[in-house]
Amino acid sequence: MAPFDLNTQLGDIGAWIIYAMIGFGFGFILESAGFGDSRRLAAQFYWRNLAVLKVMFSAILVAAVLIFWASALGWLDYDEVWVNPTYLWPGIVGGLIMGVGFIFGGFCPGTSLVGMATLKLDALWFVIGVAVGIILFGESVHLYNDFWHSSHLGRFTLQEWTGLPAGLVILCLVGIGVSVFWLGDIVRKRMWGDAGED
Amino acid sequence: MPVRTEAKHVLGALALITAAAGLAWHGQPSALEKWQFLAAELEPRLVQREVQIHPAEMLELMHDDYIDLRVIDVRDERDWNMFHLWGSQRIKLDALEQHRKSFLKLPANGVIVFVSNDESRATEAWKRVMAIASKPNAYILAGGINRWLGEYAGHAATDQESGHVPPDDTLRYPLQWAMGSRHPAALPDLHAIQQQMVSRQPTAVPDTQHVEQQHVDQLREPHPHDAMRGPGHNRGPGFRKRVKLQKKVIKRGGCG
Numbered sequence: 001m002a003p004f005d006l007n008t009q010l011g012d013i014g015a016w017i018i019y020a021m022i023g024f025g026f027g028f029i030l031e032s033a034g035f036g037d038s039r040r041l042a043a044q045f046y047w048r049n050l051a052v053l054k055v056m057f058s059a060i061l062v063a064a065v066l067i068f069w070a071s072a073l074g075w076l077d078y079d080e081v082w083v084n085p086t087y088l089w090p091g092i093v094g095g096l097i098m099g100v101g102f103i104f105g106g107f108c109p110g111t112s113l114v115g116m117a118t119l120k121l122d123a124l125w126f127v128i129g130v131a132v133g134i135i136l137f138g139e140s141v142h143l144y145n146d147f148w149h150s151s152h153l154g155r156f157t158l159q160e161w162t163g164l165p166a167g168l169v170i171l172c173l174v175g176i177g178v179s180v181f182w183l184g185d186i187v188r189k190r191m192w193g194d195a196g197e198d
Numbered sequence: 199m200p201v202r203t204e205a206k207h208v209l210g211a212l213a214l215i216t217a218a219a220g221l222a223w224h225g226q227p228s229a230l231e232k233w234q235f236l237a238a239e240l241e242p243r244l245v246q247r248e249v250q251i252h253p254a255e256m257l258e259l260m261h262d263d264y265i266d267l268r269v270i271d272v273r274d275e276r277d278w279n280m281f282h283l284w285g286s287q288r289i290k291l292d293a294l295e296q297h298r299k300s301f302l303k304l305p306a307n308g309v310i311v312f313v314s315n316d317e318s319r320a321t322e323a324w325k326r327v328m329a330i331a332s333k334p335n336a337y338i339l340a341g342g343i344n345r346w347l348g349e350y351a352g353h354a355a356t357d358q359e360s361g362h363v364p365p366d367d368t369l370r371y372p373l374q375w376a377m378g379s380r381h382p383a384a385l386p387d388l389h390a391i392q393q394q395m396v397s398r399q400p401t402a403v404p405d406t407q408h409v410e411q412q413h414v415d416q417l418r419e420p421h422p423h424d425a426m427r428g429p430g431h432n433r434g435p436g437f438r439k440r441v442k443l444q445k446k447v448i449k450r451g452g453c454g
Contacts, residue, residue: 001235001236001239058210058214061214061218062214065214065217065218065221068221068226069217069220069221069224071226071227072221072224072225072226072227074227074231074232074234074235077232077236077332077333078226079302079330079331079332080332080333154299154303155302165222165225165226166221166226167218167221167222167223167224167225167226168222170218170221170222171215171218171219171221171222173218174214174215174218175215175218177214178211178214178215181207181211
């Protein structure tokens, strides 16, 4: 039953090859979807191009459906899948900072690496900014360490929050996702008309 | 948007909704179903008695400050009131799932030991918790409370493994009063037992005189605690340690 410890089963080199292949695939898809272009990414926030919302949310929904179907069929032990622990308020503040950075910079950290791979200058500067931010955070974290570790909820998932079965939560998410895609397109067409990008 | 592209999007959305609806209808596996999935991997450990720990090893664990030991007693309230191990927690079999989160949070030095009068209920609890809590570092007290009392309260051993006693998971030790964890055998003095092994002198076992004499008599026979005395001192069959701290490899990921 998955997940498998690749380092044990394939050896370090075998596992690294798998990781590299996954990374390659991830980067390839991001670049193919046009996520190496900061203008296309930033257009999301002006409701002119909803590709980021559609690709990312579709990926999340498809992954969720596959993970929980695999769990339902006994192929995957969901409890052994790593879920980032929730630190509620630090998470909210961090999300705000990240969102503002995304709007200003036109990239998120992952897509900036994709942009840099195609030698985009703005992506390079964004990556330099990310590196400086990481260093600054590391050097100053002791000043707000208590806040950083506050409101720890552990592995806290939507099904635990709502008390609903995982399948029903995913069905609701899929419903919300599809509705947002559909409504988003209607709003985009009204706002931008032909100037909007599909 | 071209009509064909739009049709593909609609088909994709319908496929996703159908898959999600099917998932909601099918549901996630129960503890029992999950055990069926895991049985091929875990059943051999039960059969080969890799997870049944000897009372002497349990006693060592109870005195080991490094180990974060959780003793889960799955017997009924009456038996629990009569006697239970020091520091143990009583959880009904059906209520184990409610404690899932605490099992999932078990630290790296955490060890869970399930206890019942013999082994059958503890084995059932072990299966359920292995299934619902991501295979924690969990074990079963070999022979259960009956054997424990046989070892540390001076009663004749009721070893399920010997086949002399049917594993009906009832408390067979003749306790007169409900003593809970105030019974001396709830937390036997490991140091005193080890000293007795070394000196072979009958030193005080914290129990009534009658029980003490029985215990001393028992200690004169080959005893598993002989294994604690180190190499060259074994005079009995000893026991093989089962508990291993499992260091789980955590692969953390994320997308920036």
